[in-house]
Amino acid sequence: MNAHEIDYRIIGNELQYVEIELDPGESAVAEAGAFMMMDQGIGMETIFGDGSAASQGFMGKLLGAGRRLLTGESLFMTVFTNRGHGKQSVSFAAPYPGKILPMDLSQLGGKLVCQKDSFLCAAKGVSIGIEFQRKLGVGFFGGEGFIMEKIEGDGLAFVHAGGAIAERTLRPGEVLRVDTGCLVAMTREIEYDIEFVKGVKTALFGGEGLFFATLRGPGTVWVQSLPFSRLADRVLSASRMGGRREEGSVLGGLGNLLDGD
Template structure:
């Protein structure tokens, strides 16, 4: 294996964190700010890119790898945690919002998984974190999640997080699934990903589900989340006090009419 062979344990239910066990000299990479806690003896280093051995060398190669990450909205830097002591040491990483954490063994997924740009949490050192351009322009302009997705390549363990419950679905050859664009977390490299127009104007404007669906077609594996963070944020924003006033209760029978009668309208 090119990647470090790490062991892990998931803790929690709806607010999970993953505890990584490192042997001496083993390392794990993570997004900046993902670390929750670590034991004494673990060294922390900030690096350009992901630190994978992908054939590039020197400062320019590292700069190119880091620059690609900017296109996905991520930081130029990643953090490497290495067991510099004797015996096994532990470092833990937490998801930034309520949901689930899943482990993906890239060696069992053909060496590559494509995921949404904000779902990567951490991985064994040696896993390459890059960008994946969608082939079809329609996917990028109408997918709702941007033209660029992340790709994880290598033969080690990677950890993804997503909102709500994560559902893993294995698609047979030719089997197609329509998914809300924000609910698609990740997929294996053989899955065909495209965007499909809802079709009916009435459904598009009054259905509440947007104009487009993501369509994924097998063979391959896809991971679906039940509560995208963008959807959660929209609901929180909609329920927040407007103009400095107090938010009305969800159970109010009068709703906006009550605000008008109280002089808030």
């Protein structure tokens, strides 16, 4: 294997973190801000890119890191290496409520395409890059723009998604339609396109947006029940309403009125 062979365990239910156990000399890479805690024998170093191509020169590493800027990620990543004599652990926390998904790339065809901001950490040797969407419809209306994250290699990678997670394995030709924001990740064989919601009333007044993401098998897809953008919109909407109580109750609304809300 090109990637380091790491052990892990995922701790927690809705607010999870992943604890990675490293043998001496093994390393893990993580996005800036994902670090939670580490044992005394773990050393950390900030690098350009993901450290998957150590033999590249400075310009190669700089260009590889620069491509990550197109997905809105940092130019730098952090490598955590076990510099001690026994097993050592380092932990990375999820940024919001949801689930951490372990992805064994050696069993997923060596490549996973996922939404921006979903990557959390991985074994050193895994490559984190960008995946351009070649179809204009997907680029303009797919919810993730022309660019998604691409994770390649033969090691373990961890992605995070909001709410509950549905994993669906599609047969050849089988189609799954999902909300564009609910798509978390898909294997390399999946055909990804955008479909307009049929019917003027449904499109304009259905409250579900104008487009579906259509995923055609064969392959595996992961779908989240609560995209962070949807959660943020609800929080922002509630804050603008002044924290009204008992939204579904007439008496609750009357109480808010009497309280001056």
